[in-house]
Amino acid sequence: MSADAYAVTGAILIALGFYGLVAAHHLLRRVVAFNVIGSGVFLHLGAYATRYGPPDPVPQALIITGIVVALSATALAVGLVVAHALASGRVALPEEAEDD
Amino acid sequence: MDAIVVLLAAPLAGAFLSIAAPRLAVVASALVCVVAFVAIGLLGAEMLELGPAIVVPGNWGVPLGIGLEADGKAVAFLAMTALVMAGVITAASVEFAPGSGRRSFGFWPLALLLWAAMNAMILSRxxxxxxxxxxxxxxxxxxxxxxxxxxxxxxxxxxxxxxxxxxxxxxxxxxxxxxxxxxxxxxxxxxxxxxxxxxxxxxxxxxxxxxxxxxxxxxxxxxxxxxxxxxxxxxxxxxxxxxxxxxxxxxxxxxxxxxxxVRPEALVLIALLGAVAVFHGGLLALRQVRLKLIIVYSTVAQLGYLFLIFPLAGGEGAAQPWSAGAWSGVTFHAVSHALAKAAMFLAAGLYMRAVGSDELGAIRGLARSMPMTTFAFGLAALTLMGLPPSGAFTGKYMMITAALASGQWWWGVVLLGGGLLSALYLYRPLEALFDGEGPAEIIRPRRREELAPLFLAAAAILLGIFSAVPFDLIYVGRPDAAVTGL
Missing domain, CATH: 1.20.120 (Four Helix Bundle (Hemerythrin (Met), subunit A))
Structure with a gap:
């Protein structure tokens, strides 16, 4: 039961994150949305680990690796957002309106 | 086999070295090239004798360990990566000469990491x-x-x-x-x-x-x-x-x-998206006035061809006799596109530096002052059009044969129509390059910058002329029925 609760929470996070990634224009918001989706996917994967019998250690190893990858992607994205803001004075992509 | 591990480790080691000692970046990259070519040669020779090579690092058996496997397609893609890398490294050793600022510091580790990532994706299962x-x-x-x-x-x-x-x-x-x-x-x-x-x-x-x-x-x-x-x-x-x-x-x-x-409708849907990409990319390429944008939209179109293989080799088609020909065809196509496209971008970069712009009006007549670069550009254009004797012609021919054998002739029409379209959009830059005297004063490229695109474009043509060895290699790892069928 509790594993399913984690899986459902993961699914909700994924949905929220995708909405944010597509609907938000502010680039930092999009970076945050990407991380929300990532957390949802990892939660989902973690829920699988306890679904049948004794906990399966492989998903934990995958999640740790995934978190490292997501962290690197976030670092690069934030770096690009800052560089783009300094070079263009904008926090959204060129053809998109800046929301606040 | 050790060659597989070397192919993953060498570019990574090179990337670290080029960060630790930026002055040695070009030397490190050249070294990685040599090591990679030797490793791919050994791997290919071993595979022709013994079949696909499999490595499970650390001796942890699959599924706990992670399997790396080189089959025929993998070696073809590895060789494609190494050839393009060699050409690009040669050309970039001038534009990104070590010590010439932030851009050159960034380029070398990124290029080598890209190589490591390519090899990892090609070999991993x-x-x-x-x-x-x-x-x-x-x-x-x-x-x-x-x-x-x-x-x-x-x-x-x-x-x-x-x-x-x-x-x-x-x-x-x-x-x-x-x-x-x-x-x-x-x-x-x-x-x-x-x-x-x-x-x-x-x-x-x-x-x-x-x-x-x-x-x-x-x-x-x-x-x-x-x-x-x-x-x-x-x-x-x-x-x-x-x-x-x-x-x-x-x-x-x-x-x-x-x-x-896999459902047949899904395969058709993917191939349809590919077909739309062929025509959409081609038509947009026709409307561009900048050389680089023409080449870029041509990439959109050429990537579309690749997806035509899905109904020929995916799903139930995977076990059919024509799937081997389709796999070989798409591999030939992917490899020759990579070589020709890299050659074209390098040539475009030289034109751009020579006259300060890549608009078709600006590069007019450059064939006279930059004949070697223009020859390379022409050879690459021949490949992208899919004309004989290029490797892309071999690839297209095999894909069309597979399409006819499987009773799906319409994908052959897309291949031919796309080729025609590419001839149209590549005619415009070629016509501009050969038109008139060209500007008197240009910034001349260095000799090795001109040789790099020529090497890549020539490799794409030679792939079509000497197609027998790559042909045998790509078949390694296919089911027997799929090899002997056609």
Whole structure:
């Protein structure tokens, strides 16, 4: 039961994150949305680990690796957002309106 | 076999060295080239005798360990990567000479990491390991797009990154579902799994993610600004190599890991998107006035061809006699496109530096003052049009044969129509280059900068002339029925 609760929470996070990634224009918001989706996917994967019998250690190893990858992607994205803001004075992509 | 490990470790080691000692970056890259060519040669020779080579590092058996496997297609893609890298490294050793600022400091580690990521994705058979490779490739490619540091390049890099991250997450979600249903991630093991209800959705998610990264229509909008905004050697890597890796994974999923659950309509849908990309990219290429944008839209079109293989070699087609020809055809096509496209970008970079612009009006008549570069550009154009004797002609011929053998002649029409369209859009830059006297004062490229595109374009042509050895090599690892069928 509790594993399913984690899986459902993961699914909700994924949905929220995708909405944010597509609907938000502010680039930092999009970076945050990407991380929300990532957390949802990892939660989902973690829920699988306890679904049948004794906990399966492989998903934990995958999640740790995934978190490292997501962290690197976030670092690069934030770096690009800052560089783009300094070079263009904008926090959204060129053809998109800046929301606040 | 050790060659597989060397092919993963050498570019990584080179990347670290080029960060630790930036002055040695070119030497390190050249060294990696030599090591890689030797390793690929040994691997290919071994495979022709013994069949596919498999390594499980650390001796942890699959599924706990992660399997690396080189079959014929893998070696062809490895060789493609090494050849393009060699050409680009030669050309970039002038533009990004060590010690010439931030851009040159960034280029070398990024290029070598890109090589490591390509090799990892070509050799890996573990879905999660492929995810890590996919992310490494994406982050490095985004870095290359942003290399110039200008506002529009940064915006293009960000747009690319948003698409690529959505693609990664979709792919990862599919992988998670596969693990949840089967408790394993190795493609070989998955092909023998008991099908689960969620498999179809998982495959769809992974395919959508990979399609976004391969810039399949309609996910291609990020590609033109990203590839056109990067410096020429970076564009050559981005356009020639990067999309091929995600394409290879998608094709392996559909034809090797889970062909049993694939529905014929889904295969037709993917190929239809590819066909739309061929015509959409081609028509947009016709309307561009900048050389680099013509080349970029040609990439959108040429990537579309690759997806025509899905109904020929995916799903039930995977076991049919024509699938071997389709696989070989698409491999020939992918490799010759990579070589020709890299040559074209390098040549375009030289024109751009010579006259300060890549507008068709500005490069008018440059054939007279830059004959060697223009010869390379012409050879590359021949390959992109799919004319004999290029490797792309061999590839197209085999794909058309497979399309006819499988009773799906309409994909052959797309291949021929796309070739015609590419002749039209490449005629315009060629006509401009050969028109008139050209400007009197230009910035001349160095000799080795002119040799690099010529080497790449010539390799694409030679691939068609000496196609027998690569032909045998690509077949290694195919089921027997699929080899002897046609």
């Amino acid at each position: 573990d879905l999660f390991n492929l995810y890590v490779g996919l992310e490494l490739l994406t982050l490095v490619a985004v870095g290359l797009v942003a290399l110039s540091g200008k506002a529009d390049a940064l915006a293009a890099a960000l747009r690319y990154m948003i698409f690529a991250l959505i693609g990664s997450l979709l792919y990862l979600l599919g992988v998670v579902m596969i693990y949840g249903a089967h408790g394993m991630l190795d493609m070989g093991l998955l092909s023998a799994r008991t099908p689960a209800p969620a498999d179809g959705l998982a495959l769809a998610l992974m395919t959508a993610g990979l399609a976004a990264k391969t810039a399949l229509f309609p996910f291609h909008v990020w590609l033109p600004p990203a590839h056109a905004g990067a410096p020429a050697p970076a564009s050559a890597l981005l356009s020639g190599l990067v999309p091929k890796a995600s394409f290879l994974i998608a094709l392996r999923l559909w034809s090797e890991a889970m062909p049993d659950i």
